[in-house]
Each structure stands twice: as C-alpha cells, then as structure tokens.
Amino acid sequence: MEILYLSIALFLLLTLVAGLWRVLQGPTSADRMLAAQLFGTTAVACVLLLAQAFEYPPLRDVALIFALLAAVAAVAFIRRAWAAEEQNDVSD
Amino acid sequence: MNNIYLYTIVGMGLFTLGLYAVIVHAHLLRKILAINVMGSGVFLVLVALAARNQGTAPDPVPHAMVITGIVVAVSATALALALMLRVRAKTGQAELSEESLE
Amino acid sequence: MYTNDQKQHLQFAPGHSVIITLRTGLIRAVLFTLIWWILTDGAMNSWLVGVPVVLFATLVSVQLLPPFSWSLIGIIRFVPFFLWRSLYAGVDVARRAFDPSLPISPQMYHYRWRLPPGLPQVFMANTVSLLPGTLSAELGDEFLYVHVLDKTGAFASELMILEEYVADLFGLKLITDRSEE
Amino acid sequence: MLVTEILSSLLLIAGAIFFLAGTVGLLRFPDVYTRLHALTKADNVGLGLVVAGLVLQAESWTVAGKLLLIWLLVLLASASIAHLVAKAARKKGIELWK
C-alpha cells in the first residue's frame, strides 16, 4: 500500500509541476492565479497521501491548514492586485 | 540518506540564486522576493542538516529556529514592503536607479 | 465592524429575537464542539483549552453570521443529490478535457432567481459552480449569471432542480414567478 | 480487510485521474471561465475520491471526520474563489471564448 500512496503522491506532484506552465503562460493574471489555486488543492491531497504512507497523523493537520488558507492568497489577488491593474491590461 | 544532501545542495542553490538576484535587480519588490528566497535557502540547509543523523529523530533546535525565522521573515517582509511603498510615494518609483540615488 | 448595508445582505430572517439568537448560538456551539472533538481525536485533556475556544468561536460566529432558518430533512435530501451531481460534474469536465476535439461551446446564461437574497442565494451560487457544466459568474438582484460550458446541455432544468433542493435545505417555499402570471 | 484495501486503492487511483484531468483542463481550455470549470469540478472530485479512499483506511471516526472536514473546506474555498474570479473577469470585460 505504501508504494501506491507514494506513487500517487509523486504523480500529483508531477501534475502540479505541469500546471506551472499556465503560470508562465498566462495570458491574464487570473489564469496565473488559478494555477496557484490548483496547487493548493493538489498539495492537500499530496500531504494527506504522505500522512497515510508514513503513518504519521500530524501531517493531516498540515493539510488542514492548507485547506483553511487555500482562499487567502486568491482573495487578496481578487480584492487588491487584480482590482488595481484595471486600466492597463486586459490582454496581458 | 542521500536526499538530505540533495536538499542541502538545493538550499545552497536557493541562497546563491537569491544573492544573485538581490545584487542584479534594481526593483525593490524583486529585492524583497530575492531576500525571501535566500532566507528559504538558509532554512532548508538548517533543517536538512538537522535530519542528517540516521535512525534518530531530527534535532529540534534548528526546527525551532526556523519556525521563528519564518515568522520574522514575514514581518520583515511586511516592513520592507511598507518602506518600498514609502520610497515610491516620495520618489515616484520603486527602484534603486542611478538617478534616485542623487 | 461591518456596515449595516453589508449586514443586510446576509440577513434573511429579519427581526430575529433573542431566543432565536440563543438557539442559534447553542446549535453552533454543539457544532463547534463536534469539530473540536474531531480535531483533537477525542482527547479528554483537551477540553481545558477546548471549552473557551468553542465559546469564543461561537461568539464570533453568531456575531458574523446572523441566524438563518434551515431544515434537517432538507439537508438529508440535499447531500446525496449534491454528491451524485458533483461526481457527475467531475466526470463530465474530465471527459471534455481529455477529448482531443475539445467539445465545449460556452455561453452566459441568465437564471431568474426564485430564492430570496442572502445566504440561500450565496449557497446556491457556490453549489452551481460544483455542478455539471455550470459556473456562477455573478450574483445579481434578479438573475444569477451562470457560465455554461456546453450550451446544448440541459442546464436550465438542472438549475431549477437545484434551486428547489436549496430552498428545501433552508426550509423555504419558492416564490412562484409573478411576472409571468 | 482485503476488499477495503482494493476499494481504497481504486478510489485513490480514480482521484489521481481527476487531478490529471484538472491540470489538462487548465492547460487546454481556451479562456479563464472554462479553465475555472476544469479546476473547481475536476479537482474537487479528485480530492473527494482521495479522501474517500483514505476514509476507508481511517483508524477511527475522528480521523474520518477530519478528512471530511478538510474536503468540505476545500470545496467551500474553491467554489467561492471560482465565483469571485469569474465575477472579476466579467467586470474586467474578458470576453467569452466562442
């Protein structure tokens, strides 16, 4: 079972790294931020799998913190950063 | 464990990258990011070395240092950002260029 | 402090009395106690910290989120519906993502509200984004603006059904549309 | 015992496939709105299945409860964020892909 948990965790890390392409590519700021949001969800799953693989329950608390704070950076983006760049870029 | 040394080397790589960026970039926000990356590199070396002894639990002292380090880093970042905004308000730009030094 | 204007947005049972507030506080305290029990893995020595934390969280919660009505039967009916439809939503979007021809034809759909404003509308807007092919894009006074992934799908009836489930969950009766008589 | 293990593995693998679908959607879909669809739905089903797979292996009720709590929190966060991003994108006048 441990091998399965670890391989899925590795696989999730791979999909996460692939998602970075969207951060680099954009085109809008929102697209970049979305990828970061994806990172949050994937990281939660990844941490939960590692907790199971190493039979180390405290890691679930790390996942809990990830889940609780998944929204903070994205909300800051919507309320502050994206609101501020109103005039200049729609395309970029 | 080999991966301990892998992470140590990554940590030193991050430190060097950050140092390079601090020196090269003129924009203050980039300097702040770079200093944060340097900090992460140092933390990584500390924690990786704490886990170096096989078969025993990692040394908790560096862990505690790194936790306080992370909190200090975020508060220092906040102060640096506030200073950057102040510089921007005074000089009209957030960069250290030749003109702004005069 | 939130302004009054902002508060009204969430208030939907206006003029609630002290008794309702107390009852809500009690229910939430029970809920938070359950969460504390889950978090601490039922450790007995945790209640020294747990009791003040639960009380404080309840206080903050009642302060932030005014009491609202809900129905247990509605919740029990909603859960399987939601689980099934959101699973289907995942399968649907995964199929479209993997399909080489990328079968999507987006559209912005205006859905006329029957739910009252406040928490029920917010809850519905959030659920819509998790159901097949729909994404709530704006919460207007009269309409819910829904981004639809495939305009040929049967999303309109799906939204109607969802709205009924949500109304059930909040113990509400949907207002029948008067404008059409 | 064995049956739960097989079931749990299947759920975990299915979850991983949905995560892959989320990433593929993020990379392939043409505009912000469609990418939001891919992210919210695929990832939440992915996490839901992973959580379900782990709940089957959970050693106690509280652990299962904690896993469910984590899933619900992610659901709440990503549904809200999807709405907020879509709303902001509309306000900015980002056109729908045709």
Added chain:
Amino acid sequence: MTLLQLMFDTLLGFSLLWLAWQALTSPDLFRAIVLFIAFGLLMALTWIRLDAPDVAMAEASIGAGLTGALLLSALARLGSKNGSRAILEKKHQAGSMTENTKNQLPFRLLLMVLLLAVAAGLVYVVLTLPENIPGLGILVEENLESSGVSNPVTAVLLNYRGYDTLLELSVLLLTLLGVWSLGDMTKQHESFPGPVLSTLSRLLVPLLIMAAGYLLWVGAHAPGGAFQAGSLLGAAGVLLLLAGWRPGTRLAGLPLRISLVLGVAAFVAAGMVFILLGRQFLEYPPSFAGVLILLIEAAATLSIGITLAALFLGGRPKFSQPKFSRPKLNQPKSSQPKFRRHK
C-alpha cells in the same frame, strides 16, 4: 519505496530551484509573485519530507498564505498610483535588455564567478561536516520531562530557548512599530466585497479560530504551537480585512495595543515572577511548566495573530482620542455657557 522517495525528492528539489529562478527573473512582477506563492507551497512539502512537520505548518500558513497576500496587496498599491505598472515595467525591461545588459555583461560574468565560488565554498563546508554528530537533540530529549511539554520543538521554543522566543516576539512588535511610524492607515478605494466573499469570510473566521485553538493545544505534545496558531489567527484577520472589515475607532485604541503587547508581557511577567522566587529569568519549575507554557503560548498566539493582521493592514489604524482632551459630545447644551464665563 526508496526509489520512489528519491524520485519525489529530486523532482521537488529541482522544482524548487526552477521556481525560484523563474520567480526571480520573470519580467512580469505579478507572475513573479504567483511563482513565489507556488514556491512557498512546495517549501511546505519539502519540510514534510525533511521530517519537520512543525516547520511545514508554519510555512503552510505563512509562506503560502500570508506572504502571498502581503505581496499582492503591496503590488496593488504600487500599481494603483498612476495605473501604469505594466507599461513602466515593460519599458524598464526593454531598456535593460538592450543597453544596460551590454554594458553590464562583464560585471555580471564576474558576479556569477564570485557567486559560484561562494556556492562551491558552501557545498564544500557542508559536505565535509562530520557525520553522526549528536547535536543538541539528545540533550533536548534527556530533559524533555522537566520542560512541561512533550513536543521537543515547543520545549525548545518556550522553555530552553525562551530568550530567543521572547526577543522574537519583540522583533515582531518592532516591525509593526516601524510600519506604523511610516504613517497612518490610508483609505483604499475598495469595491463592495459582495455576498459570496462576505459569506466565505464569515464562515472561515470561526473555523480558523477553532483551528488556532487546536494547534495551540496540540503543540504541547505534537507538531503545532503558538507560532502556527498565531499565523492562523493572523490569516483570519487578513480575511476579514479583505472582506471589507475595518477595526472601529474604539477597538483600534487601547484594546488593540494591549493585545499587541500581551505576548511579550506574559513572557516577561512569567520570567520576573520566578526571579522573585529565587530562580533564573525564564526558568520555570518543572511542576508548573506545562500550565505556564500554555498560558504564555495563548498570550503569544493572540499577539502574533493580531500583529500579523495589523502588518497586513499597513498603516496605523485610526483610534479615538482619550476622552479628557475634548468636550464630551453628549454634554447638555446649557452647561456650555458656564464654561465660557469661567474663561
């Protein structure tokens, strides 16, 4: 199994380096910040791999959450002044690409050589470090029983190295004073948050408080503690601020200030009491240590959380002046002429 772990570690390590490189060289500032947020998330995974869950918790809440919010908010203010951030940025980039880089090329090469030398020196030092040095881990373990807690990291933070933590709390306070000295809170033009964001914050804040309380409790015997709990409280504050909440003028006066210094005050008070009882500063008797640490941590959690939220707010919030400096508003009108007569 070990092969899988090695693959995981290698992928993680290279992603970290690549992300840092991309974040530091990205032409677009916003992209740099998003990459940096992703970097923080991967750092948290790295701490888990290095068997440091306490650090992972701190990184998950601060590195991935608060720092990102701070940076994005600062970027917004940087761009909002004349709204031409992207253009300026591009101009600057274009300029530096053509002229500056050519002039600076020898300089950059020299710099790279020097930095490579630094890196090589660091690698040499670390790789020649002696193996199997016990470090302080054994010392910590041997004395864990008298520390009052069973999580070694908490024992180090709150007991053995109490001085460090006390000074660290002071540093936190000092940075806030530094930010406040730069000016008052500026009024930002914020749109109405909308019911969805408003509801999100109202649902999450009580849960964040619960989680902070839990981490505070669990820190005594498992990963967790005041810093992690405090940063969750800070995140709750940031969420409220982003949803349009502002501390009222009464709240921003004495109550805010008291809660900011509570952590340092509790620490110092606990230290002083035992000096009077004939012990060293910050040396706790083992029988009390557990309760004492919990109390200090509770105070520290509150202070850390509120300080972090205040740092996010930026300037000093407006607070009501002490009452005696101005006439009472609800004074009956008939009494005012009396005042004048005395003059």
